[in-house]
Amino acid sequence: MANAFTLAKQHLDANIAEAEGNNISLEAYGQALVWKLIERYQEAGRTSEDIVAEIEYSLANINDDNTFHVSRN
Numbered sequence: 001m002a003n004a005f006t007l008a009k010q011h012l013d014a015n016i017a018e019a020e021g022n023n024i025s026l027e028a029y030g031q032a033l034v035w036k037l038i039e040r041y042q043e044a045g046r047t048s049e050d051i052v053a054e055i056e057y058s059l060a061n062i063n064d065d066n067t068f069h070v071s072r073n
Contacts, residue, residue: 002010019029041051 015033016026016029019026038051042048
Protein backbone atom coordinates (compact mmCIF):
# COMPACT_ATOMS: atom_id res chain seq x y z
CA MET A 1 0.00 0.00 0.00
CA ALA A 2 1.44 3.34 -1.06
CA ASN A 3 1.77 6.24 1.34
CA ALA A 4 0.54 9.75 0.50
CA PHE A 5 3.96 10.99 -0.71
CA THR A 6 4.57 7.95 -2.94
CA LEU A 7 1.11 8.19 -4.46
CA ALA A 8 1.44 11.95 -5.03
CA LYS A 9 4.82 11.45 -6.73
CA GLN A 10 3.44 8.74 -9.02
CA HIS A 11 0.51 10.93 -10.04
CA LEU A 12 2.67 14.01 -10.46
CA ASP A 13 5.25 12.22 -12.61
CA ALA A 14 2.52 10.85 -14.89
CA ASN A 15 0.75 14.19 -15.15
CA ILE A 16 3.95 16.14 -15.87
CA ALA A 17 4.68 13.70 -18.68
CA GLU A 18 1.14 14.19 -20.02
CA ALA A 19 1.51 17.98 -19.83
CA GLU A 20 4.83 17.81 -21.69
CA GLY A 21 3.15 15.64 -24.34
CA ASN A 22 0.64 18.46 -24.80
CA ASN A 23 3.38 21.11 -25.06
CA ILE A 24 2.55 22.54 -21.63
CA SER A 25 5.62 23.77 -19.75
CA LEU A 26 6.43 22.57 -16.26
CA GLU A 27 6.01 26.15 -15.02
CA ALA A 28 2.51 26.51 -16.53
CA TYR A 29 1.45 23.08 -15.32
CA GLY A 30 2.89 23.69 -11.86
CA GLN A 31 1.08 27.00 -11.49
CA ALA A 32 -2.22 25.45 -12.59
CA LEU A 33 -1.72 22.54 -10.20
CA VAL A 34 -1.02 24.82 -7.23
CA TRP A 35 -4.03 27.00 -8.04
CA LYS A 36 -6.31 23.97 -8.33
CA LEU A 37 -5.02 22.51 -5.08
CA ILE A 38 -5.64 25.83 -3.30
CA GLU A 39 -9.16 25.91 -4.76
CA ARG A 40 -9.78 22.39 -3.45
CA TYR A 41 -8.52 23.35 0.01
CA GLN A 42 -10.85 26.36 0.00
CA GLU A 43 -13.79 24.18 -1.08
CA ALA A 44 -12.98 21.92 1.87
CA GLY A 45 -13.42 24.91 4.17
CA ARG A 46 -9.82 25.91 4.79
CA THR A 47 -9.12 29.61 5.15
CA SER A 48 -6.62 31.47 3.01
CA GLU A 49 -4.60 32.20 6.15
CA ASP A 50 -4.43 28.48 7.00
CA ILE A 51 -3.37 27.58 3.47
CA VAL A 52 -0.65 30.24 3.48
CA ALA A 53 0.56 29.04 6.88
CA GLU A 54 0.82 25.47 5.63
CA ILE A 55 2.77 26.51 2.52
CA GLU A 56 5.14 28.63 4.63
CA TYR A 57 5.57 25.77 7.11
CA SER A 58 6.35 23.33 4.30
CA LEU A 59 8.91 25.65 2.72
CA ALA A 60 10.56 26.31 6.09
CA ASN A 61 10.87 22.58 6.81
CA ILE A 62 12.19 21.18 3.56
CA ASN A 63 15.82 20.07 3.68
CA ASP A 64 18.43 20.72 1.01
CA ASP A 65 17.71 17.27 -0.43
CA ASN A 66 14.07 18.35 -0.98
CA THR A 67 12.81 15.92 1.66
CA PHE A 68 10.23 16.95 4.22
CA HIS A 69 11.30 15.59 7.57
CA VAL A 70 8.38 16.88 9.57
CA SER A 71 4.70 16.91 8.82
CA ARG A 72 1.80 19.11 9.72
CA ASN A 73 -1.77 17.85 9.94
